[in-house]
Amino acid sequence: MILLDRVTKTYGKTATPALDRVSLHVEPKEFVIVVGQSGAGKTTLLRLLTREEKPSSGKIIVGGIDYDKLRDRDIPLLRRKIGVVFQDFKLLPNRTVFENIAFALEIVGMGSHEIRHTVPKVLDIVNLKGKEKRMPLELSGGERQRVAIARAIVRQPKILIADEPTGNLDPKHAWDVINVLEKINRYGTTVLLTTHNQDVVNKLKRRVVTIQHGQIVSDRARASYAL
Amino acid sequence: MNRKLITFSRIIRTGIVNFVRNAWLAVAAMAVMVVTLTIVLFSIVTNATFNNTINQITNKIDISVYLKDSTTSAQTHQLIQRLAALPNVQKVKYLSKDQALQNYKQQNANNPQLLAAVSETDNPLPATIQVKPRNLNKIQDIKSFLSQPSVAALQSDQPSYSGDRKQAIDKITHATNILREAGVGAVLVFAIISMLIIFNTIQMAIFNRRDELTIMRLLGASTWYIRGPFVVETIVYGVLSALLSVLIINSLFVAASSALQASSLGLLDISYAGQYFHRNLLELLAMQLGVGILIGAVSSIIATRRYLKFKTTK
Numbered sequence: 244m245i246l247l248d249r250v251t252k253t254y255g256k257t258a259t260p261a262l263d264r265v266s267l268h269v270e271p272k273e274f275v276i277v278v279g280q281s282g283a284g285k286t287t288l289l290r291l292l293t294r295e296e297k298p299s300s301g302k303i304i305v306g307g308i309d310y311d312k313l314r315d316r317d318i319p320l321l322r323r324k325i326g327v328v329f330q331d332f333k334l335l336p337n338r339t340v341f342e343n344i345a346f347a348l349e350i351v352g353m354g355s356h357e358i359r360h361t362v363p364k365v366l367d368i369v370n371l372k373g374k375e376k377r378m379p380l381e382l383s384g385g386e387r388q389r390v391a392i393a394r395a396i397v398r399q400p401k402i403l404i405a406d407e408p409t410g411n412l413d414p415k416h417a418w419d420v421i422n423v424l425e426k427i428n429r430y431g432t433t434v435l436l437t438t439h440n441q442d443v444v445n446k447l448k449r450r451v452v453t454i455q456h457g458q459i460v461s462d463r464a465r466a467s468y469a470l
Numbered sequence: 471m472n473r474k475l476i477t478f479s480r481i482i483r484t485g486i487v488n489f490v491r492n493a494w495l496a497v498a499a500m501a502v503m504v505v506t507l508t509i510v511l512f513s514i515v516t517n518a519t520f521n522n523t524i525n526q527i528t529n530k531i532d533i534s535v536y537l538k539d540s541t542t543s544a545q546t547h548q549l550i551q552r553l554a555a556l557p558n559v560q561k562v563k564y565l566s567k568d569q570a571l572q573n574y575k576q577q578n579a580n581n582p583q584l585l586a587a588v589s590e591t592d593n594p595l596p597a598t599i600q601v602k603p604r605n606l607n608k609i610q611d612i613k614s615f616l617s618q619p620s621v622a623a624l625q626s627d628q629p630s631y632s633g634d635r636k637q638a639i640d641k642i643t644h645a646t647n648i649l650r651e652a653g654v655g656a657v658l659v660f661a662i663i664s665m666l667i668i669f670n671t672i673q674m675a676i677f678n679r680r681d682e683l684t685i686m687r688l689l690g691a692s693t694w695y696i697r698g699p700f701v702v703e704t705i706v707y708g709v710l711s712a713l714l715s716v717l718i719i720n721s722l723f724v725a726a727s728s729a730l731q732a733s734s735l736g737l738l739d740i741s742y743a744g745q746y747f748h749r750n751l752l753e754l755l756a757m758q759l760g761v762g763i764l765i766g767a768v769s770s771i772i773a774t775r776r777y778l779k780f781k782t783t784k
Contacts, residue, residue: 293688294780294781295688295781296781297781297782297783297784298784299784300784315780316693318690318780319687319690319691319692319693320690321690322688322689322690323689323690327688327689329688333681333685333688334685335682335685335686336681336682337488337491337492337679337682346686346689346691347689349477349480349695350686350689350690350691350692350695351690352473352476352477354476355476394689
């Protein structure tokens with residue numbers, strides 16, 4: 244589902260690359276946790292997958308799409324196939340919770356009737372019922388995070404990328420989020436999760452990829468947190 | 471419903487909703503647009519008014535050709551026809567000796583001395599052909615025709631376009647040429663400055679909301695699905711600003727005509743300006759709308775472009 248072959252990313256003319264010859268293969272329906280200290284290259288890895296950045300060298304293939312052959316105008320189509328929970332949420336500030344989630348469906352051309360039917364279901368999953376009309380600024384950090392998750396999963400993407408989705412949450416809500424991720428993974432979505440949260444890693448017992456200084460230093464199945 | 475139609479109606483609706491939600495930003499941007507569009511409109515009306523004044527002045531200029539008393543009516547008739555056939559001649563008017571005398575009497579009705587001067591003798595005034603030129607800049611054409619020996623032979627005196635009068639006419643012609651050019655220049659300069667200011671204002675408004683653009687981009691929205699609502703929003707700015715600018719100029723004329731009892735202010739003929747404005751109201755409104763919409767749309771297309779680009783650096 245996700246294939247990186249000796250991918251290197253150097254920003255500008257800095258001597259040390261943010262990612263250095265990283266190779267990674269993720270099977271469909273797999274649940275992979277990427278751990279590493281801040282600055283290790285986790286976010287760069289995710290930004291390469293969403294084609295926010297272009298790799299300096301190496302090959303990336305996601306869901307059968309070879310990024311080398313991806314034309315600019317097809318980038319939106321690629322992004323519609325991937326659900327992303329951004330570290331800083333990236334909610335639209337001028338739109339309500341409902342509209343933020345609906346936006347993900349509008350851009351794929353879903354009819355209004357169907358949108359009105361679909362959005363409440365996801366809001367239910369992330370426990371945000373009754374907050375449809377709130378603006379992002381009126382929500383707590385945890386609530387915003389859950390809106391971001393709802394928006395990422397509402398299109399039922401084949402791939403879900405979540406960058407520190409538990410970062411701003413108390414333990415109870417963090418587990419709610421992890422449960423949502425596990426649930427959609429069970430339905431068949433490939434999940435790539437980055438986290439700092441030791442508890443989460445230890446309890447999930449999934450494949451753990453550790454990145455250090457831009458390189459993968461360990462890749463273990465059903466592992467626990469070890470840095 | 472067709473998918474494209476859904477998308478199109480969503481773009482329009484989102485644009486209008488954004489306009490309402492960003493009301494304060496919209497007011498600021500529109501204030502700038504209203505002021506600049508009003509200045510452009512004002513300069514256009516002023517320019518038209520000046521042109522009218524200039525035309526009124528230049529219309530009064532003609533060349534009088536004084537005929538010898540010995541000229542036969544056949545010769546006179548032929549001369550009139552030849553003059554009328556000249557390309558730069560707009561109108562030719564013949565005054566017989568009697569008519570010239572009557573005109574003289576009317577013009578000097580309150581000056582008994584001047585009246586006495588003509589009544590004593592047997593009408594000293596020559597028959598006159600008044601020639602109205604089409605283009606004052608080419609008045610020399612007529613003059614050289616009149617100086618041809620065969621034509622000059624019929625004249626009792628130099629035509630009026632000579633000496634001091636020639637100098638005065640040339641000065642007026644020169645001044646009006648400059649005024650006309652300056653008017654067009656001023657309209658152009660105002661229009662260009664307005665476009666730049668409006669463009670800059672819209673660019674600032676979009677810069678404030680660049681996060682929205684990049685977020686939508688990351689979620690996989692197509693270029694026009696992101697840009698469309700911004701274009702719609704700025705078109706709304708343009709339409710409202712154009713309407714307001716026409717309204718402002720209109721109330722300016724209403725106020726001017728009631729407050730200033732005078733119908734003109736120096737060279738600016740206010741009553742003509744008002745007439746011109748009202749006669750061409752639809753055209754002016756259409757022009758303002760066109761300019762407002764065009765500048766708004768083009769500015770927002772250009773201003774959004776940089777936030778919608780994909781990274782190409784490796």
